[in-house]
């Protein structure tokens with residue numbers, strides 16, 4: 001590929017912090033860089049939050065679900081349109097997912113559907129243990145009613161904000177601050193990266209302490225190794241955290257760039273049959289990936305026509321996440337919805353959105369899609 005969907009984009013300062021970690025020999029899953037990275041994320045999100053650096057977003061979700069009490073056999077209600085790392089941890093715990101459709105007005109979980117299903121489940125005495133809504137492509141879920149529902153029914157809420165660091169919900173509330181806990185990812189394709197990494201963010205000291213404990217092999221206080229439960233080796237490396245410090249310094253710039261790229265696509269590709277992911281009023285998406293739908297009847301060409309044409313030019317684009325209820329792994333799993341997500345998967349495409357794309361590269365993607373549309 002010449003032009004990628006989303007590549008790591010260093011600020012140049014990361015090496016300074018990595019060198020500091022080397023110079024002090026903190027080449028370990030602890031150290032001053034890890035503390036500083038956690039503090040930087042906490043400050044960014046508005047302070048007053050516990051942030052625990054972990055080896056991945058999936059690890060963060062695994063710990064968050066275990067710490068809010070999800071156990072084998074429990075139900076976890078979750079957005080169907082998500083990435084594997086946002087769902088597999090449910091299986092690690094032996095819990096059972098139930099998948100939910102999206103709201104066409106936001107492409108995030110349909111809160112109305114969720115509310116109806118909760119009312120029915122409460123009447124039947126079969127409430128889920130936790131709800132896991134997913135911020136999609138940089139856009140927040142509708143957090144206020146989700147938090148209200150969770151409180152009303154006594155269900156735990158874990159928000160998957162792996163794709164939305166740098167974005168905000170209504171009234172400027174930052175993504176990554178929702179629910180009992182939120183999870184972030186710093187994988188290589190995310191808006192900022194530590195090469196690989198994740199974070200659990202919570203207002204609960206108990207959950208944060210639990211995450212620090214479980215992520216370092218559940219060592220009880222004792223001079224020898226003492227264990228009253230099992231843990232994981234999930235702590236973020238201090239070296240990776242050093243990269244994260246440099247990345248946090250440019251997070252807002254990265255968001256501004258991705259939003260500018262999204263705006264340029266929207267303006268240039270204003271064409272019958274091409275629609276963009278909606279951004280509800282008051283939301284501020286990070287536009288991690290610009291996502292469009294292609295109505296082949298109106299546009300004269302399909303999503304696949306565009307994707308394959310771009311691939312021919314060594315330009316990476318990708319269909320939206322394949323909904324989990326359509327995955328072979330989850331055949332037969334309960335799905336509540338009307339297929340809004342199925343239609344988005346059938347016709348949706350993520351365009352190259354990396355903040356390191358040059359102005360000319362953005363122009364080339366636009367020109368090639370325009371030419372494809374004009375030839376239809």
Ligand SMILES: *Cc1c(COP(=O)(O)O)cnc(C)c1O
Nearest residue numbers: 056057058083085086162185187
């Ligand atoms: C990237 C991602 C994850 C997992 O994060 P990793 O750091 O790759 O484990 C989880 N959920 C969603 C929605 C993601 O996009």
